[in-house]
Amino acid sequence: MSTTFQPLTKRSQVVSDKKMTLLERIYLPAILKGMSITLKHFLTPRKATVKYPEQERPRSAVYRGHHVLKRDEQGRERCTACGLCAVACPAEAITMVAAERRKGEENLYREEKYAAVYEINMLRCIYCGDCEDACPKEAIFLTDRIVEADYLRKPFVFGKNELVEPMEKSKRIDVSKRQTPEVLKFKEQRQYSHNR
Amino acid sequence: MQYLFYLFAAISVLSGLFVVTARNPVNSVIALIVCFLSIAGHYILLNAQFLAMVQVIVYTGAIMVLFLFVIMLLNLNNSTEPQKTLLTRIAAVVAGGVFLLTLLAATRQGVEIAAANPADASVGLVSHVGMALFKDFLLPFEVSSVLFLSAMVGALMLGKKEKVAA
Amino acid sequence: MLATFIFLVIMLLVTLGVAAYETYAERKVAAFMQDRIGPDRAGPFGLLQPIADGVKMFMKEDFIPSTANRKLYFLGPAIAMTTALLTGVVIPWGGTLTFGDATFSLQAADPGIGILYVFAMVSIGVYGIMLGGWASNNKYALYGAIRASSQMISYELAMGMSLVALIMTTGTLSMSGIVDGQLDGLWNVAVQPLGVLLFITCAFAECNRAPFDLPECETELVGGYHTEFSSMKLGFYLFAEYVNMFISSAVISTLYFGGYDIPFLDQKGMDSNLITILGTAALFVKITFFIFLFMWIRWTLPRFRYDQLMNLGWKKLIPLAILNILITGGYMVFNGNVKL
Incomplete structure (x- = not known):
């Protein structure tokens, strides 16, 4: 008894190959029953379709999509091209070329080293968020933006143009949605203090 | 009316010839279908609508479909065609000639085939x-x-x- | 003569137009039954979708396989479309219109053997599928062609048998004669309930519509007989199916559901032209219902297995049709309609 599976719904039926009765062999009752079911669906006004470009399916608050490379309060890029995100990436989607900050660029880059090239191949990316976890500088985040479709593969390799958020304060990309109380509490831990 | 008769007659004779001469058996079956259809046209000219339709339904619609069915499955072509020996050729000529003679005799001596009576x-x-x-x-x-x-x-x-x- | 020609042209255009909008209706019905919306981008409610589809079909590359038999490959879709369109000639689309002293019948031709003509056209129609399938030189197309031919022959028999009983009661093979018989009395559906069921089932099979769409059978045969067809040749095949559906709906309505008869309408004192127009409208309402029935069934029932199809045709429908003939004949003798 205990080995039998719990039925998921009450509609499941035990299959048997017993001889069908005359009424079952005529098929017509079964056909009419099926037709009544489809007619019921035909007449219900409730439709499952989401008209995508105009209408979007509600997404979870912690949806992981299109990455962003954050700037700090003064508009300097936070990324220091340490490469931890590339190492953490299970899909090996991230590549970068580091460069040293020159004199006069202090208002552009926060650290002495920065990423001259930072590319994520969005076709390889599996949106796991490991890069975000690995980042010691709170520079990379996944946002709830959707990566748009395209006809070629090339445009899916996102460079700094697509990734770094705009300088203007008003156009900054909000990543606080994903910072749930649990996440913030997790980040309180000592070993992550360098992030702040 | 008369021109239609000549048209149908020409189609049936030509397609009948093509049935025999066609190399590809499928083409020959199609020619036979055309032949049957033109014969159905003859029936309609003779005001035998029922026979015409039955001709189309039974011969073109059912029997020729089965012919085509079998020929398609057999996939006949030149390489699979059996070699005809001299003996079979002679036998074929004799049989055909005898049949032609019978037909000629029938048309010469037989009863006058009544012309269609439009009345x-x-x-x-x-x-x-x-x-x-x-x-x-x-x-x-x-x-x-x-x-x-x-x-x-x-x-x-x-x-x-x-x-x-x- | 000219009037008949104009009528034929109008009939052709209406048939093609209906067939075009059937494709739209099919997608909408399918969508609604699956709780979706269906095409809604081209025009209001997607009403221009058939035009968009047509343009797409014409713009596609017209590919011909190198090993195909070119002549027959062209002939296949042509036969399918021609026979589908030819069938509508004998259907009485309405009564007569009177302009001054000229009367004009809404039926292009009324031969005494109208039903047999429909049958003849249907039986020639199978060549379109067979030749196209064979000429493609593709195993799936050949399978589709063979299935189509055996299915059509099998179900033509049952269809003819179910009609015999109807002809016994009506006493005429003419389409207009059968409608006339229903104008004042009962519709034939009341006289031949079993016959209607058999006829509709066979009509589904003859149109190669689900659940009898084994010649196409995309899950087993890629695309069946039209696997190798592209562009407007494929369009012709698909279109012929919808034309066939329209014509068979018209035939079902005419033979069993009173044709252009409007039930429960007192026609005394009405203008005869008005009655004719209303009658044609009534016929189109009936046709619409049967087209919907075709789609309704398609999106409800799964496809038959091949042996099930043959069993149903030969072991169930044909014996039932013969039984129907016997019952009808017995009833007629018992009632004294015929003398032995």
């Missing part, structure tokens, strides 16, 4: 054909149906699976 427009209609079949020619009709029955039984016997001995 009696109803002769080819369903009720008249039915009356003829079930009153005047009842016995031949029933005998031919028995023949079909025996053919069906024979086909069943051939198609029946033999019981595997235990």
Whole structure:
């Protein structure tokens, strides 16, 4: 008894190959029953379709999509091209070329080293968020933006143009949605203090 | 009317010739279908609508479909065509010649084939054909149906699976 | 003569137009039954979708396989479309219109053997599928062609048998004669309930519509007989199916559901032209219902297996049709309609 599976719904039926009765062999009752079911669906006004470009399916608050490379309060890029995100990436989607900050660029880059090239191949990316976890500088985040479709593969390799958020304060990309109380509490831990 | 007759006659003779001369068996079957259709046209000219439609339904619609069916499955082409020996060729010529002679004799000595009588427009209609079949020619009709029955039984016997001995 | 020609042209255009909008209706019905919306981008409610589809079909590359038999490959879709369109000629689309002293019948031709003509056209129609399938030189197409031919022959028999009983009661093979018989009395559906069921089932099979769409059978045969067809040749095949559906709906309505008869309408004192127009409208309402029935069934029932199809045709429908003939004949003799 205990080995039998719990039925998921009450509609499941035990299959048997017993001889069908005359009424079952005529098929017509079964056909009419099926037709009544489809007619019921035909007449219900409730439709499952989401008209995508105009209408979007509600997404979870912690949806992981299109990455962003954050700037700090003064508009300097936070990324220091340490490469931890590339190492953490299970899909090996991230590549970068580091460069040293020159004199006069202090208002552009926060650290002495920065990423001259930072590319994520969005076709390889599996949106796991490991890069975000690995980042010691709170520079990379996944946002709830959707990566748009395209006809070629090339445009899916996102460079700094697509990734770094705009300088203007008003156009900054909000990543606080994903910072749930649990996440913030997790980040309180000592070993992550360098992030702040 | 007359031009239509000549048109149908030309089509049936030409397609009939093509049936024999065509290299590809499928083309030859299609020519035969065209031939049957033009014969149906002849029937309509003779005001025998019922016969015309039955000709189309039975011959072009059912029998030729089966022909085509078999030919498609056999995938006949030049390489699979059996070699005809001299003997078979001579036999074919003799058989064909005898048949031609019979036909000629029949047309020369036989009864004058009555021309279509347009005054009696109803002769080819369903009720008249039915009356003829079930009153005047009842016995031949029933005998031919028995023949079909025996053919069906024979086909069943051939198609029946033999019981595997235990 | 000219009037008949104009009528034929109008009939052709209406048939093609209906067939075009059937494709739209099919997608909408399918969508609604699956709780979706269906095409809604081209025009209001997607009403221009058939035009968009047509343009797409014409713009596609017309590919011909190198091993195909070119002549027959062209002939296949042509036969399918021609026979589908030819069938509508004998259907009485309405009564007669009177302009001054000229009367004009809404039926292009009324031969005494109208039903047989429909049958003849249907039986020629199978060549379109067979030749196209064979000429493609593709195993799936050949399978589709063979299935189509055996299915059509099998179900033509049952269809003819179910009609015999109807013809016994109506006493005429003419389409207009059958409608006339229903104008004042009962519709034939009341006289031949079993016959209607058999006829509709066979009509589904003859149109190669689900659940009898084994010749196409995309899950087993890629695309069946039209696997190798592209562009407007494929369009012709698909279109012929919808034309066939329209014509068979018209035939079902005419033979069993009173044709252009409007039930429960007192026609005394009404203008005869008005009655004719209303009658044609009534016929189109009936046709619409049967087209919907075709789609309804398609999106409800799964496809038959091949042996199930043959069993149903030969072991169920044909015996039932013969039984129907016997019952009808017995009833007629008992009632004294015929003398033995």
